[in-house]
Amino acid sequence: MLLDHLPALLVAVPLTGAALSFVAGHRRAPHVALVTAAAIVALAVALVARVLDAGPFRYAVGGWTAPLGIDLVADGASALFIVLTAIVGMGVTLYATAYFRTDDETAYGHGLFWTLWLFMWTSLNALFLTGDVFNVYVCLELVGISAVTLVTLSGGAEALRAGARYLYASMLGAMTYLLGVALLYASVGQLDMTILADTLTPDVTAATGLALMIAALVLKTALVPAHFWLPAAHGSAPSPVSAALSSLVVKGSYFVILRLMLYVIPVGYLGGTDVALGVLGSVAIVWGSVQALFQTRIKQLVAYSTVAQVGYLFLVFPLARLGADAFALAVTGVLVHAVSHGLAKAGLFLASGSLMSRFGHDRIDDMRGAARSAPVLTLTVALAGITMMGLPPSGGFGAKWLLVSSALAGGAWWWAAVLVAGGLLAAAYMFRLLAVLLADGDAVLGTPASAPRTEWVPLALAAAAVVLVAAVPLITDLASASNILIRAGVTP
Amino acid sequence: MSEHRHRTRLLPLTAAMLMLGVIGRAILALPTTGDGLAVPMRAGAEASGIPNVITAVLLDFRGYDTLLEIAVLMLATVAVLSLREDPAALSRRIAGGAGPVLGTLTRALAPIMLLVAGHLVLVGSSGPGGAFQGGAVLGAAGILLMLSGYARPAWASRRAVRWVLAVGLIVFIGVALYPLLSGGTLLQYPPENRKDLILLVEALLTLSIGASLVSLFLASASSTEGGGRR
Numbered sequence: 193m194l195l196d197h198l199p200a201l202l203v204a205v206p207l208t209g210a211a212l213s214f215v216a217g218h219r220r221a222p223h224v225a226l227v228t229a230a231a232i233v234a235l236a237v238a239l240v241a242r243v244l245d246a247g248p249f250r251y252a253v254g255g256w257t258a259p260l261g262i263d264l265v266a267d268g269a270s271a272l273f274i275v276l277t278a279i280v281g282m283g284v285t286l287y288a289t290a291y292f293r294t295d296d297e298t299a300y301g302h303g304l305f306w307t308l309w310l311f312m313w314t315s316l317n318a319l320f321l322t323g324d325v326f327n328v329y330v331c332l333e334l335v336g337i338s339a340v341t342l343v344t345l346s347g348g349a350e351a352l353r354a355g356a357r358y359l360y361a362s363m364l365g366a367m368t369y370l371l372g373v374a375l376l377y378a379s380v381g382q383l384d385m386t387i388l389a390d391t392l393t394p395d396v397t398a399a400t401g402l403a404l405m406i407a408a409l410v411l412k413t414a415l416v417p418a419h420f421w422l423p424a425a426h427g428s429a430p431s432p433v434s435a436a437l438s439s440l441v442v443k444g445s446y447f448v449i450l451r452l453m454l455y456v457i458p459v460g461y462l463g464g465t466d467v468a469l470g471v472l473g474s475v476a477i478v479w480g481s482v483q484a485l486f487q488t489r490i491k492q493l494v495a496y497s498t499v500a501q502v503g504y505l506f507l508v509f510p511l512a513r514l515g516a517d518a519f520a521l522a523v524t525g526v527l528v529h530a531v532s533h534g535l536a537k538a539g540l541f542l543a544s545g546s547l548m549s550r551f552g553h554d555r556i557d558d559m560r561g562a563a564r565s566a567p568v569l570t571l572t573v574a575l576a577g578i579t580m581m582g583l584p585p586s587g588g589f590g591a592k593w594l595l596v597s598s599a600l601a602g603g604a605w606w607w608a609a610v611l612v613a614g615g616l617l618a619a620a621y622m623f624r625l626l627a628v629l630l631a632d633g634d635a636v637l638g639t640p641a642s643a644p645r646t647e648w649v650p651l652a653l654a655a656a657a658v659v660l661v662a663a664v665p666l667i668t669d670l671a672s673a674s675n676i677l678i679r680a681g682v683t684p
Numbered sequence: 685m686s687e688h689r690h691r692t693r694l695l696p697l698t699a700a701m702l703m704l705g706v707i708g709r710a711i712l713a714l715p716t717t718g719d720g721l722a723v724p725m726r727a728g729a730e731a732s733g734i735p736n737v738i739t740a741v742l743l744d745f746r747g748y749d750t751l752l753e754i755a756v757l758m759l760a761t762v763a764v765l766s767l768r769e770d771p772a773a774l775s776r777r778i779a780g781g782a783g784p785v786l787g788t789l790t791r792a793l794a795p796i797m798l799l800v801a802g803h804l805v806l807v808g809s810s811g812p813g814g815a816f817q818g819g820a821v822l823g824a825a826g827i828l829l830m831l832s833g834y835a836r837p838a839w840a841s842r843r844a845v846r847w848v849l850a851v852g853l854i855v856f857i858g859v860a861l862y863p864l865l866s867g868g869t870l871l872q873y874p875p876e877n878r879k880d881l882i883l884l885v886e887a888l889l890t891l892s893i894g895a896s897l898v899s900l901f902l903a904s905a906s907s908t909e910g911g912g913r914r
Contacts, residue, residue: 197870204861215854252869253748254744254745254870255868261745262748307762327748334752379715
């Protein structure tokens with residue numbers, strides 16, 4: 193009986209945690225967050241089991257079904273993103289208990305980290321579950337405000353500047369999205385994604401609205417050339433926040449693009465948008481990787497790597513138009529990529545944060561010899577690198593294998609070439625970082641500002657990304673339980 | 685240099701004109717008739733016993749949106765609180781006290797504003813009004829009390845005030861989850877006490893919204909102190 197309410201609970205539980213952590217005060221707030229995180233992990237696993245068992249289901253909030261009410265939709269794709277968020281979220285929560293030490297009374301904002309973080313978790317779960325295009329806007333507002341504020345928590349002029357820039361990008365995205373929804377509703381008179389998918393007819397107003405919504409979400413996902421706000425924001429945020437932003441927040445807006453492009457909008461409705469997104473994705477892979485190669489500060493390198501890795505997510509759109517086989521392989525591949533990148537990038541950002549606090553600076557070239565004094569962190573970077581490059585047996589390898597298979601099944605080898613080139617470029621920037629860490633040298637280590645006992649958290653996340661290839665059958669099952677593939681009538 | 689500046693102005697201008705053209709074309713192409721969901725909304729509102737369609741949409745049909753919007757409002761308050769560097773700055777500024785005009789006016793206005801806020805909440809189910817409007821009036825009353833020195837601005841950092849800020853959201857979540865006990869879905873108020881529950885949520889939301897507005901005012905005021913232009 194309780195299982196029927198999983199979508200509601202996955203939003204209500206973190207929201208309750210957010211409100212309670214605010215009144216709990218800065219000493220008890222971490223405990224509220226840990227209990228909440230544990231509850232969400234349990235609920236997320238239950239949702240995966242339920243979707244695998246009984247397929248996608250809808251949940252009518254307030255007992256009013258769409259079109260009058262708002263329907264939550266739990267399918268294989270949403271369950272996968274929610275469980276990814278739960279795992280990474282648990283890691284971030286554990287790491288943050290040491291990072292934001294509660295005895296630091298001078299850091300006024302730090303006591304509020306827990307509330308902001310649980311609000312962000314609420315909004316991500318809500319975004320992955322909503323079936324209503326206006327409700328997406330409300331979720332985007334929650335994600336945006338919490339993410340921007342979390343960036344500024346590290347204090348200092350750089351973080352405030354990055355946060356302000358992020359705020360403008362985020363607001364521009366939200367307003368453009370709202371404008372798009374208004375045009376769409378004015379034309380079609382519906383907000384539910386499934387009803388929209390069934391009723392969309394060629395119409396210039398509806399098409400403009402949908403195009404604005406896609407453009408707004410592309411800005412929020414930081415696809416080149418709309419990536420300008422990401423490196424500064426992700427690079428200057430506190431490390432647990434960087435991990436959550438790069439691993440989860442860009443996936444939130446991406447998930448809505450995925451649902452709109454492959455579920456709601458009929459093929460060809462927006463002209464060549466799918467190919468254009470694929471081309472921009474390819475540019476992002478090359479541009480982000482080259483930028484990452486030339487960064488001198490560790491978190492900037494990791495942030496530009498996110499710009500590159502986001503590019504892969506957009507290759508699914510042209511690939512999905514190359515026939516049924518290519519469609520199923522591309523959707524499965526991009527889901528595997530989203531999960532493996534999410535795990536690896538969270539591990540990499542948390543490890544970078546620990547390296548920075550060990551060294552007392554963020555200059556890559558001055559981190560020689562880290563392997564000897566910080567072996568766990570160096571191993572974490574290496575494991576994350578394996579996934580980024582797509583070496584077997586990592587999750588990144590599984591994702592690229594599926595995407596390349598999709599390109600070849602569709603007879604479009606050039607997308608496969610992009611995938612291979614992206615792997616090589618990722619190898620270049622990851623090896624550059626690893627070469628320094630593994631080089632001989634006597635790194636002068638300061639006293640660790642964050643407790644070393646949390647260093648196993650990034651290691652566990654990066655290791656999970658490496659062994660993720662074993663979970664590819666599970667992800668394939670979830671993909672075939674996603675409304676995208678069910679509606680298209682294809683199975684992987 | 686000037687050519688560069690010229691070009692940096694030209695780009696946003698072109699983008700804005702292009703956007704205007706695209707949106708203009710989309711709006712001109714709109715059908716002149718079409719009610720969207722207005723007709724079924726009106727029918728549903730009458731059936732649900734909340735004659736005011738706006739309130740029915742906000743708290744019943746799309747109560748989930750409102751729940752998340754309340755979260756947005758509380759989040760915004762938390763966000764501003766996290767940015768504030770010096771919680772006591774405003775209290776130092778206001779310590780001088782208000783002039784006799786503001787003081788007298790506040791004494792006369794504050795009770796009326798409280799009454800109006802309460803009235804707006806009560807009439808919300810049948811006419812224009814509700815928690816947001818009531819909260820705005822309540823917030824304005826709070827700001828007046830702060831400015832005239834009747835209330836202490838340092839209050840926003842106190843534990844009790846955190847409860848006032850959060851109580852609306854906490855009770856809203858509680859009421860939203862309550863139907864789950866009797867087999868309903870999230871926010872599916874049981875028919876026998878739906879009116880009472882909605883009134884309870886609205887009343888406490890008014891309190892939290894009012895407190896949020898006062899906190900936002902206090903926080904933003906303290907950050908401008910450095911300018912010294914008063």
